[in-house]
Amino acid sequence: MICGFDHVVIAVSDIDAAISTWRDGLGLPLSHRASHPDAHLEIAFFQLAHGGFIELVAPLSDRAPIHKFLQDNGEGVRVLCLHVDDLDRAVADLTRKGVALDGVGTPWVFVRPEAASGVLLQLWPKNRPHRWRDGDIQK
Numbered sequence: 001m002i003c004g005f006d007h008v009v010i011a012v013s014d015i016d017a018a019i020s021t022w023r024d025g026l027g028l029p030l031s032h033r034a035s036h037p038d039a040h041l042e043i044a045f046f047q048l049a050h051g052g053f054i055e056l057v058a059p060l061s062d063r064a065p066i067h068k069f070l071q072d073n074g075e076g077v078r079v080l081c082l083h084v085d086d087l088d089r090a091v092a093d094l095t096r097k098g099v100a101l102d103g104v105g106t107p108w109v110f111v112r113p114e115a116a117s118g119v120l121l122q123l124w125p126k127n128r129p130h131r132w133r134d135g136d137i138q139k
Contacts, residue, residue, distance in 0.1 A: 001090055004083035006124040007053045011066050011078040015042040015058035018075075022046055022054065032132045040064035045132055053133070079110075080119050083126035090123055 012018035015033075023030050023046075031047040040061045046054040057078065059067040069078055084090040091104055100112040107128075111121035 001084060001093060002082050002123075003085050003126060005052045006081040006083050006122075006126075007055055008077060008081065009055045009057055009079035009122075010076065011069050011073070012056050012058045012075050013070055015044055015056060018056045018058065019044050022056065028054070034132060035060070041066065043132075047133065053130075078120065079122050081122040081124050084123045085126060087123060087125045 010018070019030060019033070022028050022044075028046040028048075030044060031053065032045040034043045034045075035041075036043065037060065040059055040063045042058045042060055044056040046056075048054065057066050059070065061067070066078065087107070087109060091101065091109055094101060094111065095104070100115040101109060102112060103109045109123045111123065113120050
């Protein structure tokens with residue numbers, strides 16, 4: 001089941017301003033920055049010393065999925081990603097309990113906000129790598 005913290009995704013309007021806030025203001029070193037034109041996203045990662053990371057996500061255009069979130073909610077936490085020991089077992093257990101899920105049958109499973117005190121949760125197998133940090137393979 002849920003066994004730890006992986007990362008938090010924060011929606012921001014301006015990636016450069018947000019990087020300045022987190023790097024210069026809060027003192028976190030920028031670990032990686034990426035642009036994904038096909039997804040209309042710009043992303044920045046801040047690895048945390050004791051595990052996990054902070055991911056800033058900004059739209060490159062109004063076609064980015066995060067654009068609507070920002071219009072409706074403003075900047076802030078979009079996703080809290082939590083480790084699970086085994087994704088299939090976690091999905092089966094949560095489904096049995098009636099928890100509302102999205103992405104079942106894919107590697108990208110989310111607990112809907114209405115089932116988690118208003119927070120969108122992503123379930124991430126604790127041994128799954130991250131492309132930006134661990135190489136090019138993401139299962």
